[in-house]
Amino acid sequence: MSAPELGTTSLLRYLWRQLTSMRTALILLLLLGIASIPGSIFPQRTQSPLKVREYFDDDPNGAKWLDRFYLFDVYGSPWFSAIYLLLFVSLVGCVLPRSFHYFKEIFKAPPEAPSLLNTMEGFQVSPASLERAEAWLKKNRFRISKTGKSIAAEKGYLRETGNLLFHLSLIVVLLGIAGSSVFGMRGEAIVNVGERFINTPTNYDNLTPGRLFSLESLPTFTIRVNNFSAIYDRQTTQALDYELKVTTKDSLDSSEVNQIVKVNKPLTFGSTRVYLQANGYSPLVTVRDSAGLVKFEGPVPFLPQDSNLSSIGAIKVPDMDPQIGFVSSFFPTAARDEVRGGFSSFPELLDPRLLLSVWKGDLKMDDGVPQSIYRIDTTDMERIGLWALSIGESYSFEVGSITFNGVVPWVNLQVVRDPGKQYALIGSILAIVGLLISLFIRQRRIWVREVGGNLEIAGLALNKLPGLEDEIGKMIQELGDQK
């Protein structure tokens, strides 16, 4: 006799059974927890790209190796996706067959009493009659089935329903999350106070559409930023309130609406929401060449570096010959000490100061390589001046002059379309309901058998929740009281 051949189908069936076993699901669940730890240890590209860049600067070789294992993109990495996809499959494979099984089970009568009741939970003997026990079980809404001299009763069928509801809702949550990343979009735009944001792809500083999101379907709303006010605590410099006043239009030809945006109160345009995410200052400057011709004029957004809004920025004037760049710092309330040099001591505009170092040469803006708007690559440039300006002052350098006219605040608007979030929310709510049902409903069986004029009573707590013995005790007591 030869051993039965292990064909492909039976191998696949074996693997499927392994994958959908409760044990595998549990191991995958624990693995998912462990796998998410590195993402809280290493900086992640999606949250803090600057810190990732610092990591690469400090230890290029180590960072290269960490990057090979996706440790800067943990939650989008193949191994993390593998774990949650396997868990997802395992969940479906485990839950769906169980739902069918329990669905059939719900309409079935409770199984017959085991032959030896005294090995079951809460075993007791009572002198009451079988009829009275039946009446008690019926009164307490047990489902019963009677065979000869014994009764099988069961209660708490909803427990398994709750369990299934919980697991099925988790699948809904996962589908919602997946839906958002495929059909959604998110983008950011820096808008100076006084300017208008029109929702078209070119107006974004960065834009990440989902795989199946078409950029033509961006809703055509506009937002005019009228005023931004920030209030800070005088002692602690902590922010107390941010308020953004805007005038919006749902589409180009609809009427204007005045609205107020706060950190916890985003704007809503259909399924798209706009959030106030960050703020900073844009110094207003005018740059002239030596003939006095204006070569650049306008607000330049600077990037805040600390809570007092000390900011760095770059003013680039490619139209001058040679090209001119100003590597700059801006302090809304200028202060000085020996350790830090110049810094800002308060986030409001109490004593604004613009620090400039002037560079001439090639700004490399024509290479096609995307550049940071806050930085200048000065490798092929020469420094020709260094100065600090207060509002209204000018500084003349070799080939022209710069005037510091004033300051306007800017706000960072985050535009998010997240079509899956309702499903994720509904799924979460159903999950809690399912969880409550499955954790607090006791499913239990009680068996009663007449043996020699007495009743033997015992039971089984199907989800191991305590309380069955007390219940049987109460049953026996009440049967006795009825005499």
Add this chain to the structure above:
Amino acid sequence: MSQSDWAYLSNDLIYVALALYALSFLSYTYETAFSLRANKISGDKHLDRSITTKSRKVASIVFFLATASLTLAVIARGISAERIPLGNMYEYSITGAMTFALAYLIIGLKYDLSWLGLPSSILILLILGTAITLLYRPSAPLVPALQSSWLVIHVSSAILSGGIFLLSNTVAGAYLWLDRIERKGERSEFAKRLPSLESLDQLSYRLVAFVFPLWTFAVISGAIWAEAAWGRYWGWDPKETWAFITWILYASYLHARVTAGWKGRKAAWLCLIAGSSYLFNYVYINVWGSGRHTYSGL
């Protein structure tokens, strides 16, 4: 009374609570030490419990008074800041200690928990001591991101879960300690007064099963709030990640118990690990971590 008067009152009440918890702790220690000594001297297997019962009663009453003072301190802090006192790590700590103490007292109405008085009072002393010395910040308004009614819902459900997780951890810890004693031989006369291993096992499970839906709710309400404040409901911020890990560990714990039939030592260890992930999130991520949940005020 002015706002700063309320703030000072709150601080004074914290010191009163500290002193009372210390007193309660000493009475519990006295009780424990005395019954141990009595055991050694008397030689026979019976203890004179009349003295230890009295000191336990004193300890419980003082514990109750301390908790009352702590509760008033939390309320006074809230009045001084004109909001729920959950705006920074100091406030979170004193409110957390209060939740733990109240959970201990309320659950103590149903189950006898007085044997847990000693470890509970030490834990509360540690939390309050750290809070008032290292984490203290003057009462101040909330930063704009926290100005939302979700603060009350999200943070208080998180803190209530934390208090009960800590309690279930204490029970699981007691289980493991007694389990070690029992494996070496019979329980000592002192340990005999403590509940059976089985009831400890059951109690820590029931606490987790009771609080797990609340913790799930805390995570979900956080997600709803994050959607309103930060433009995304889930962003793998370190604090979110660790809340998720805690959730997964407790989910595994419940699964392991209900479907895989884990009990006793293994289950107690898993319970301790899950609880530690909550504490890690609270201590490490708050103080040294980065991310958007940086409201500790440190």
